[in-house]
């Protein structure tokens with residue numbers, strides 16, 4: 001399940017693909033282009049896209065770009081209905097760690113970021129590690145439960161923080177889930193999990209795939225549309241994604257195929 005931006009250009013003669021740290025995958029299409037052809041084009045270019053995304057991830061990790069964005073005072077994990085307040089506690093430790101304090105007086109829903117909290121990049125990274133742990137604790141059993149409910153199997157699950165995908169299903173039957181699914185409303189996460197499970201039967205986005213998904217989730221088409229805008233639920237600090245659309249142009253919409 002790929003998320004990408006579509007941009008229409010009067011000057012473009014062909015479809016162009018571009019992957020950048022700021023926007024992820026951008027598909028530029030000539031004016032009037034039939035957008036239903038895009039998933040097929042992306043499927044043909046999959047290995048190039050994956051190579052480019054890996055390169056960008058490495059570059060981003062090297063320059064710390066992913067850690068930009070204001071640090072949160074509250075974290076709303078809509079998917080699991082948990083609302084956390086965040087407190088930044090300076091200590092003499094050079095490291096920064098985030099987690100609920102495991103002390104008798106610790107308050108429920110209270111997250112502490114401790115250590116060298118004057119470094120916003122280190123704080124952002126610590127918070128993302130915490131989201132990763134939460135993602136692992138909640139998304140993995142959630143997928144297992146849906147698998148039992150639907151009878152759709154899979155090999156194993158990995159949780160990651162990729163830029164452009166909510167989830168994917170590999171030929172080795174590994175389901176990869178984006179830890180930031182936790183920020184989405186529950187019904188959208190359920191849709192993504194069902195989508196990936198349906199790939200256990202049909203690896204490609206074929207007509208049979210969509211019909212199986214509609215069989216498991218009758219509102220699949222509406223949810224797929226809704227998911228296209230779901231990046232808006234993500235606070236900047238989770239990905240570093242910023243809206244860099246030039247002034248005067250409408251912001252491109254995230255898209256999921």
Ligand SMILES: [Zn+2]
Pocket residue numbers: 001002195196199205257
């Ligand atoms: Zn898919």
